[in-house]
Amino acid sequence: MADSPVGEHPLTEPDVRSLLRTAAPELEHLPLRLVAEGWDNAIWRLGADLAVRIPRRAVAAPLVRHEQRALAVLGPWLTEHGILSPVPTVHGAPTRSFPWHWSVVPWIAGERPLGRPREANGVWAPDLAVALHAIHRPAPIDAPPNPFRGNPLRTRDDVMQERLGLTPEMRALREAWDAGLAAPLAEERVWIHGDVHPGNILVRDTRLAALIDFGDVTAGDPAYDLAAQWLLFDSAGRAAFRGAAGDRYDDATWTRARGWAAYLTLVFLTQSDDRAEYREIGVSTAAELALSTA
Structure with a gap:
């Protein structure tokens, strides 16, 4: 969101x-070029079909290990529904010159829907519902931990109240958050992606290509x-998303989801800095939350 920190x-x-x-000497001589440096990882294109995903910071290093483990399980579930994911093909280990684990992953063609009109996303809204349903299966007790994602809303209430105090005019966000807090807690503990937004989705030929x-x-x-669903779609797209999800999730889950959408709205509004496309997610999501309750 802000400029990436120095690696x-x-x-x-x-x-x-x-x-x-x-780790993979047979790949060493393929064409190689740096294509992206995010907050946490650098991505190098390797030949036509692969990429090297390498942590840039110590705080991000464990996340590669989480991906390596989880995608071995989740990747095949997504593939069953025609949706790709960057399942590592090589698990790189630390060396004397580099202290962290890293991966070689498939290069997946597609476009991120950042900056696209919401109404253009609705065509693949059912695909996303299917993808998330595929992931949301019971998780083992030793699944990768995360202090922020997938926990009860109350664990982020102090932060949320502070941010709401800075934006008192956004009453819809407070209403959504308060309703989410009041909703019954989740009765299940399932695998979750933990960061579904327009920057982490690839679309190709009007279909969802990959998470x-x-x-x-x-x-x-x-x-x-x-x-x-509130970060990506207009009302018609949300209806398609909900329809494809069917009765998998109860009303309380959708209410908590709307609360989390309000929370993420303020994340994008307050932490995007010079990344206009990410700040726009916050602006448009705030408008969607103000227009509807579902």
Whole structure:
């Protein structure tokens, strides 16, 4: 959202090739170029069909391990429904020159729906409902932990109240949050993606192609993922999303999801800084929450 922090272990092309030599020497000589540096990871395109995903900061290093473990389970569930995910094909280990785990993953073609009109997203809203339903299966007790995602709303109430105090004119956000707090707690603990928003979705030929960036994958309340319907769709798209979800989720789950949408709205509004496309998610989601209750 803000400018990416400086990488703690910046890597050059020869450095990345050296890592490949240790874990997958058959890939070392493929064409290689840096294509993205986010807050947590650098992405290097490797040949035509692969990418190298490498942590940039110590705080992000455990997330690669979470992805490696969880996607081995979740990836096949998504594939059953024709939806791709970056299941690692190589699990890179730390070396003397680089201290963290890293991955080689498939390169998945598609476009992120950042900045697209909400009405254009509705065509693949049912695909997203199917994808999340595929993920939301009972999770083991030792699923990757996450201190923020999928927990009861009350665990973020102090932060939310502070942010609501800075935006008192956004009454709909407070109403959505208060309703979410009052809703019954989740009765199930399922796998969740933990970061479903327009930047972590790939669309191709009017269909959902892939869910990406599983660094925040964890177990908890599926409502956290379902908040994405307000981040992505207009009322017609949300209706299509809810219709495809069927009776999988009860009314309390949808109410908690709307509360989480209000929370994420303020995250995008207050922490996007110079990333206009992310701030716009907050602006448009605030408008959607003000217009409807479902």
